[in-house]
Amino acid sequence: MNFEQQWLEYDYNPFIVFNENGKIISANSEAQFLLGAITPSTLFELAKVYASINFGFKTTFIELEYGRYKFFGVTVGYKNEEQIGIKLYQSPSFKLNTQKPEGELTNIFTITDLCIATNSISSSITYTKSYDPTIPEIIVNSNKLIKVLNKMYDCVEENETIDTKVFYRVGEHIKFDGKKYSIFSISINAKNINSQQSRELKALAENNNFYIEISSSLTINIPMITA
Numbered sequence: 381m382n383f384e385q386q387w388l389e390y391d392y393n394p395f396i397v398f399n400e401n402g403k404i405i406s407a408n409s410e411a412q413f414l415l416g417a418i419t420p421s422t423l424f425e426l427a428k429v430y431a432s433i434n435f436g437f438k439t440t441f442i443e444l445e446y447g448r449y450k451f452f453g454v455t456v457g458y459k460n461e462e463q464i465g466i467k468l469y470q471s472p473s474f475k476l477n478t479q480k481p482e483g484e485l486t487n488i489f490t491i492t493d494l495c496i497a498t499n500s501i502s503s504s505i506t507y508t509k510s511y512d513p514t515i516p517e518i519i520v521n522s523n524k525l526i527k528v529l530n531k532m533y534d535c536v537e538e539n540e541t542i543d544t545k546v547f548y549r550v551g552e553h554i555k556f557d558g559k560k561y562s563i564f565s566i567s568i569n570a571k572n573i574n575s576q577q578s579r580e581l582k583a584l585a586e587n588n589n590f591y592i593e594i595s596s597s598l599t600i601n602i603p604m605i606t607a
Contacts, residue, residue: 388408389409390408390409391408391410392410393410393468393469393470394408394410394411394413394414394467394468394470395407395408395410395411395465395466395467395468396408396411396420396423396427396465396466397463397464397465398420398423398424398427398464398465398466399462399463400462400463402420402421402424403420404420405463413552413553414449414468416447416549416552417446417447417449417552418446418447418449423466424464426444426454426466427464427465427466428464430442430454430466431456431457431458431464432456435458435459435460436457436458436459437455437456438455438456438457439453439454440453440454440455440456441453442454444468449470450470451468451469451470451471452469452470452471453468453469454466454467454468454469455469480556480605481519481520481521481589481603481605482519482521483519483520483521483522483524484519484520484521484522485517485518485606486517486518486519486520486522486525487517488515488518488520488546488566489511489546491522491525491526491529492509492511492544492546492566493509495529495530495533496509496533496544498530499530499533499534499537503537504540505537505539505541506540506541506542507541507542507544508541508542508543508544509543509545509546510543510544510545511545511546512546512547512548512564514548515546515547515548515564515604516604516606517606518564518602518603518604518605518606519605519606519607520602520605521588524588524589524590525588525590525600525602527584527588528581528584528585528590528592528600529566529600531577531580531585532566532568532581532592532598532600533568534574534577534581535568535573535574535577535578535581535598536568536572536574536598537574538572538574539570539571539572540571541570541571542568542569542570543568543569543570544566544567544568544569545565545566545569546564547564547565547567548562548563548564548604549562549563549564549565549601554603556603556605561604561605562603562604563601563602563603563604564601564602564604565599565600565601565602566599566600566602567597567598567599567600568598568599569596569597569598570597573594573597573598578594581598582594585600590602
């Protein structure tokens with residue numbers, strides 16, 4: 381692999397080349413992570429939609445979101461009918477200057493149960509939960525995490541039922557010091573989410589170096605660092 385190829389391989393932005401049938405010919409390392417969150421056929425269709433009318437390259441600024449990945453634009457290029465390439469420009473979901481999290485080895489289920497117990501006191505809300513038992517103890521600042529989780533529950537306090545899930549994100553990773561770490565999520569699902577509280581939650585999470593997804597549910601994504 382020459383220098384130019386290495387540069388492309390380790391680019392922060394996903395890059396994929398398809399043949400005319402939508403089969404992947406090549407994909408850099410970041411694209412392989414992305415493919416854990418979206419199907420190749422979806423990206424192939426995206427490439428065809430944003431390709432230029434004639435042979436060449438075309439860049440389009442558009443907001444896209446696939447799982448924890450967010451993008452602000454794509455470049456699509458092709459020189460013949462046999463191959464087409466697409467590069468997606470990534471908006472960092474984890475800050476690029478984020479350092480490896482520090483803290484103590486923590487049982488994530490104990491922390492989550494503590495927050496549920498705290499928020500269920502004198503409450504008529506029904507709390508349900510679903511945990512993936514394969515997630516090990518991880519290194520995290522438990523005080524900061526408890527603060528963010530409690531704020532997540534504040535966002536959904538006006539509901540009859542709140543469901544909490546802890547699950548492993550298949551195929552998704554983050555790198556610290558050149559080493560890959562798997563990611564797991566704590567997701568809180570409820571019918572109503574307070575918009576004002578969710579804005580405060582986002583600011584709180586960023587200040588404490590956590591990444592929050594706010595959509596039809598509230599999800600905090602955490603690297604699975606065990607040592």
